[in-house]
Amino acid sequence: MTEVRCEIDEGVAVVTLAAPQRRNALTVEMAAELIAAFDEIDARDDVGAAVVRGSGGSFCAGAHLGVLDGAAADPLDDDAQRHIDALYGSFLRVGCSRVATVAAVRGPAVGAGLNLALATDLRIVARDARLIPGFLRIGVHPGGGHYTLLARAAGRDAAAAVGLFGREIDGARAAELGLAWQALPDAEVEAAARELAAPLGADPALARRMTASFRREAGPPGTPWDVGLEVERGPQMWSFRRRATARSA
Incomplete structure (x- = not known):
């Protein structure tokens, strides 16, 4: 891999977008590398969580202009499609990973880059990070499930303000709205994301079951309480038996 790095330590994978010369804007090749990184992560039983970060002080500046220009030239062209x-598939691959995912967002997260951050289970952001929808600014309809991702994270009003009205927000405001779990000084973001991931990395088997249950119940769409009870029953009984077996060993 040349523009996506994946480093695994103590059950936590750190996936780095490594194209700082273009602020980690996504190309088709980079999207394929991101998918391959998560294929590798999911194939390993010793990983319980993944942190997604950008290099060079930027998270992701969105889709590379070459991809956008190709789509604009002929939206119905097979290659453009x-x-x-490929870009949308990379967001979906992150969101469907068997492990829990945390985005460590520093600098700009623009358009497709914002979608990538929102595809994760949890976000830690720098207070001065810039979350920029960007679509309205360039006269393009949002894509990649942008409204769904915004609404599931922070509700309808926030999705309208950011996605429909095109409001840029900083990391501090993102945390206030519920688009991020925590806003921190820039230098503390990645360590905090790694710290959050560490307990899941310490018990990958349990972490993967918890992640699957969480996503089924939390949605979208959300799961009714009685259905949630049944979703949790099997994995919880597995964890009880494992605990008893460990105690008796």
Whole structure:
């Protein structure tokens, strides 16, 4: 891999977008590398969580202009369709990973880059990070499930303000709205994300079951309480038996 790095330590994978010369803007090739990184993570039983970060002080500046220009030139062209699908597929791959995911967001997260951050289970952001929808600014309809991702994280009003009205927000405001768990000084963001991931990395088998249950129940769409009870029953009984077995060993 040349523009996506994956380093695994103590059950936590750190996935780095490594194209700082363009503020980690996503190309088709980079999207394929991101998918491959999560294929590797999911194939390993010793990983319970993943942190997604950007290099060079930026999270992700969105889709590379070459991808956007190709789509604009002929939106119905087969290659243009495949290239857009590749970008969207990378968000979906992160969101469907078997492990819990945390985005460590520093600097700008623009358009597709904001989608990538929102595809994770949890976000830690720098207070001065810039969350920029960007679509309205360039006269393009949002894509990648942008409204769904915003609404599931922070509700309808926040989704309208950011996605529909195109409001840029900083990390501090993102945390106030519920788009991020915590806003911190820039230098503390990645360590905090790694610290959050560490307990899940310490018990990957349990972490993967918890992650699956969390997503089924939390949605979208959300799960009714009685259905949630049944979703949790099997994994919880597995964990009881494992605990008893460990005690008797």
